[in-house]
Amino acid sequence: MSSALLSQRPSLTEEPSEVAIPMDNFLNANSDAVEPVQIVFKNLRYAVTMKGKGPGAEDRRPIVSSAATSSEKLEAGAAAETAPAPTGRFGRHRARAPRTYEKTILHSLVGAFQPGRVTAILGPSGSGKTSLLNIMAGSVKAGHITGDILVNGRQVTGQAIRLVSGYVFQDDVILPTMTVEEAIDMCAMLRCPELGPTERRRRVDEVIALLELDKARHTIIGSPDKKGVSGGERKRCAIAMELITNPSVLFLDEPTSGLDAYTAATVTYILKQLAQSGRTVVAVMHQPSSEIFHTFDDVMILHEGRTVYLGEASHAVDYFSRVGYRCPTYTNPADYFFMSILYQFDPSNLQVGDKTGQIQAEHRRMDEIYQFWQDSPEAAYYRHLSDNPLTRRITTSTFKRRATLGVQYKTLLRRSAHNALRNKMVIHAKLGQAIFFGVFVGLIFLRIPHKDSLAAQAQDMTGALFFVAVNQFFANSMPVVTTYAAERDVFTREHGNGLYSLPAYFLAKNTVELPFVILAPFIFSCITYWMFGLQASAAKFFIYVAVTITVALCGNAFGTFLACSVKDLAIAMVIMPVIILPLMIFGGLFVNTGSAPPYLAWIQWISPIKYGFSALAINQLRGYTSQGQNIGDTTLENLDLGSFGILVNIMFLLGLFLVLFVLAYLGLWRLVRVNAAGKIQRGKLSPKKQLLADPLAHFPALEDISGPYRESPSDVALSEKHLNGEPRQRLVSKHTLDDIASADGPAHFGSVGTFVHPTAGSLVPGADETVHSTAESRRSSANGPSAP
Numbered sequence: 001m002s003s004a005l006l007s008q009r010p011s012l013t014e015e016p017s018e019v020a021i022p023m024d025n026f027l028n029a030n031s032d033a034v035e036p037v038q039i040v041f042k043n044l045r046y047a048v049t050m051k052g053k054g055p056g057a058e059d060r061r062p063i064v065s066s067a068a069t070s071s072e073k074l075e076a077g078a079a080a081e082t083a084p085a086p087t088g089r090f091g092r093h094r095a096r097a098p099r100t101y102e103k104t105i106l107h108s109l110v111g112a113f114q115p116g117r118v119t120a121i122l123g124p125s126g127s128g129k130t131s132l133l134n135i136m137a138g139s140v141k142a143g144h145i146t147g148d149i150l151v152n153g154r155q156v157t158g159q160a161i162r163l164v165s166g167y168v169f170q171d172d173v174i175l176p177t178m179t180v181e182e183a184i185d186m187c188a189m190l191r192c193p194e195l196g197p198t199e200r201r202r203r204v205d206e207v208i209a210l211l212e213l214d215k216a217r218h219t220i221i222g223s224p225d226k227k228g229v230s231g232g233e234r235k236r237c238a239i240a241m242e243l244i245t246n247p248s249v250l251f252l253d254e255p256t257s258g259l260d261a262y263t264a265a266t267v268t269y270i271l272k273q274l275a276q277s278g279r280t281v282v283a284v285m286h287q288p289s290s291e292i293f294h295t296f297d298d299v300m301i302l303h304e305g306r307t308v309y310l311g312e313a314s315h316a317v318d319y320f321s322r323v324g325y326r327c328p329t330y331t332n333p334a335d336y337f338f339m340s341i342l343y344q345f346d347p348s349n350l351q352v353g354d355k356t357g358q359i360q361a362e363h364r365r366m367d368e369i370y371q372f373w374q375d376s377p378e379a380a381y382y383r384h385l386s387d388n389p390l391t392r393r394i395t396t397s398t399f400k401r402r403a404t405l406g407v408q409y410k411t412l413l414r415r416s417a418h419n420a421l422r423n424k425m426v427i428h429a430k431l432g433q434a435i436f437f438g439v440f441v442g443l444i445f446l447r448i449p450h451k452d453s454l455a456a457q458a459q460d461m462t463g464a465l466f467f468v469a470v471n472q473f474f475a476n477s478m479p480v481v482t483t484y485a486a487e488r489d490v491f492t493r494e495h496g497n498g499l500y501s502l503p504a505y506f507l508a509k510n511t512v513e514l515p516f517v518i519l520a521p522f523i524f525s526c527i528t529y530w531m532f533g534l535q536a537s538a539a540k541f542f543i544y545v546a547v548t549i550t551v552a553l554c555g556n557a558f559g560t561f562l563a564c565s566v567k568d569l570a571i572a573m574v575i576m577p578v579i580i581l582p583l584m585i586f587g588g589l590f591v592n593t594g595s596a597p598p599y600l601a602w603i604q605w606i607s608p609i610k611y612g613f614s615a616l617a618i619n620q621l622r623g624y625t626s627q628g629q630n631i632g633d634t635t636l637e638n639l640d641l642g643s644f645g646i647l648v649n650i651m652f653l654l655g656l657f658l659v660l661f662v663l664a665y666l667g668l669w670r671l672v673r674v675n676a677a678g679k680i681q682r683g684k685l686s687p688k689k690q691l692l693a694d695p696l697a698h699f700p701a702l703e704d705i706s707g708p709y710r711e712s713p714s715d716v717a718l719s720e721k722h723l724n725g726e727p728r729q730r731l732v733s734k735h736t737l738d739d740i741a742s743a744d745g746p747a748h749f750g751s752v753g754t755f756v757h758p759t760a761g762s763l764v765p766g767a768d769e770t771v772h773s774t775a776e777s778r779r780s781s782a783n784g785p786s787a788p
């Protein structure tokens with residue numbers, strides 16, 4: 001972290017929003033280019049269908065209250081409908097549980113992510129933070145999404161948001177052999193095709209400088225086997241790869257997880273810096289430190305898919321005081337929220353007999369907290385905002401671009417070539433294997449024509465040629481499964497992020513593989529041809545090489561097909577011999593294909609080994625004489641390899657190669673189609689049209705929001721509406737912990753934690769009663785933990 005940045009970190013006594021970090025790069029100097037994008041969500045519900053009976057009714061706990069939204073009421077109804085129905089001959093007693101049930105992950109959320117602000121999504125594990133981020137970023141893979149998402153007043157799907165946003169995933173999947181600079185540069189080439197080489201370089205340099213990656217720019221990303229950059233550098237590299245397009249919105253899933261406190265703070269301050277240039281930054285965070293917590297502008301706290309709080313980070317402590325939970329002075333608010341509000345209940349401390357009662361008391365406690373949120377003016381603010389969003393026009397200049405197919409192919413070709421050349425062990429293994437097998441099998445079948453016995457010559461000749469076909473098929477199908485599998489995560493992530501298209505990747509990857517698939521069989525052929533003592537004819541030699549290479553290509557295509565079609569590498573490795581063995585048995589040597597059972601004999605038609613062996617055998621054995629006898633033709637007759645000549649067999653091999661490659665492509669297409677982000681949430685309009693459409697008609701035409709959202713006209717309207725005509729005031733307090741600490745007591749907190757606004761009295765008419773009853777009921781909960 002630069003000293004300039006460090007020296008300007010906010011302390012607990014400072015307003016986080018006052019942090020001013022100088023930036024003189026395109027990300028800020030050109031901040032006009034960052035168009036403010038406000039994301040509003042309304043009644044956002046996300047559910048997945050699960051197999052099995054599902055949790056008990058008490059676990060579903062739909063809240064239905066006077067304040068519950070209509071979709072929550074609907075949801076409650078749906079939950080009741082999914083309960084086991086009394087079916088069967090004996091009615092209720094024979095009721096069968098449904099085979100599937102619906103699990104609601106997010107319950108009718110209402111809220112907004114504002115431009116120019118960092119919003120942190122906090123909550124316990126499994127509370128739905130990542131799901132919410134994935135919905136916003138159009139990366140949801142399964143389930144049903146209902147509700148509205150608005151981007152500057154336009155109703156959109158996640159796919160449309162992807163056009164104006166970058167998403168930094170929790171696990172940074174970057175090709176391990178790339179250096180930091182190469183990874184960022186590749187993104188610049190693929191996503192900023194409009195930039196010339198000089199401008200692109202400048203932008204890469206700026207992003208590297210901003211994310212303080214200078215020292216690591218030439219270090220490879222690395223993997224568990226090969227050390228590369230540190231965890232923090234890797235995370236910053238992932239952020240840089242998204243930032244290169246200067247997106248208006250940046251989503252980050254746990255950008256600080258696994259980082260030490262200092263590096264986590266560095267990353268957080270960079271996020272703050274990015275928001276200050278007008279971006280909407282939304283980050284899922286796990287247990288932020290106190291200092292990091294105060295860096296956020298807004299926080300959204302989720303619990304079991306429900307909102308517990310959404311609003312200014314600095315106001316959260318006040319809010320929970322009103323609920324009845326007063327954060328002790330000098331305590332990290334995030335720790336307090338987690339340990340004393342969201343997690344009062346520790347099942348391991350319970351006596352068996354107490355469990356049910358305590359679980360129910362805990363559920364009641366949380367229900368009250370949800371309900372308090374629903375009834376709060378803060379929630380009313382967001383409901384109002386969802387009806388009065390920012391309606392600023394979005395221009396196409398904000399949209400992420402994609403390079404042409406040609407540029408994608410060139411970029412990926414270069415990357416794949418670097419990747420292949422840097423994996424020296426793989427190259428050595430491939431060439432070493434060809435040399436080893438060539439010499440080994442050459443020694444076994446050494447100088448066949450020099451053997452005394454004609455029968456031995458015929459047997460060895462067929463055995464050697466059959467081994468060549470089998471070996472080339474096997475040796476080229478096995479490794480490709482593992483190399484594709486190793487890269488598949490990177491591919492699905494990058495393709496899912498819209499970095500490049502499937503044809504560009506598939507073509508580039510196979511173009512780079514091709515030289516190795518040709519070179520290794522060529523070396524193998526050169527060694528074996530002369531060691532076997534095959535016919536000294538240039539034409540026969542070249543046919544031998546050509547057939548060997550074609551069988552190798554088929555093997556490679558078969559391996560690619562398996563790797564692209566079967567998700568699990570272990571399963572692919574199990575399936576492989578199951579398919580290869582029949583192809584081998586019907587390869588022309590073991591079974592006389594003319595006399596094979598007809599219901600199995602068809603296998604020979606799809607066996608590249610059979611075509612390869614036939615071509616090799618005809619090439620060497622037709623007219624082959626030894627000791628004055630034509631043993632070649634006799635052997636061929638006995639093998640009964642069919643009537644095709646060498647050329648036809650080679651044509652069949654090439655045909656199989658093409659078919660397998662098309663199947664491999666379709667397999668990969670299926671894989672990314674299943675993983676396609678936003679697949680389940682399709683809009684009627686294309687993502688671009690959704691963003692370029694007019695805002696929804698019923699919104700009042702608001703002026704652009706130039707300052708923080710609380711200054712917006714909608715805020716004024718809300719203040720007036722909810723405070724019954726009282727003078728305008730902030731709905732959200734700007735107290736920091738230190739303010740609270742110094743005021744200490746009744747100036748800010750009522751006797752049971754009622755929030756009293758320093759200038760305007762109680763923020764919520766009737767709040768005293770609400771808080772009293774909440775605190776009271778918590779105290780009186782059977783065996784419940786005592787109020788803080």
Ligand SMILES: Nc1ncnc2c1ncn2[C@@H]1O[C@H](COP(=O)(O)OP(=O)(O)OP(=O)(O)O)[C@@H](O)[C@H]1O
Nearest residue numbers: 048105123124125126127128129130131132142143
């Ligand atoms: N596609 C899915 N199928 C089944 N369950 C799912 C699916 N997606 C999410 N869930 C469930 O939804 C809940 C919320 O998941 P999510 O990943 O959003 O939580 P989270 O708050 O991000 O958790 P963590 O902090 O541990 O990453 C979890 O119980 C998870 O198992």
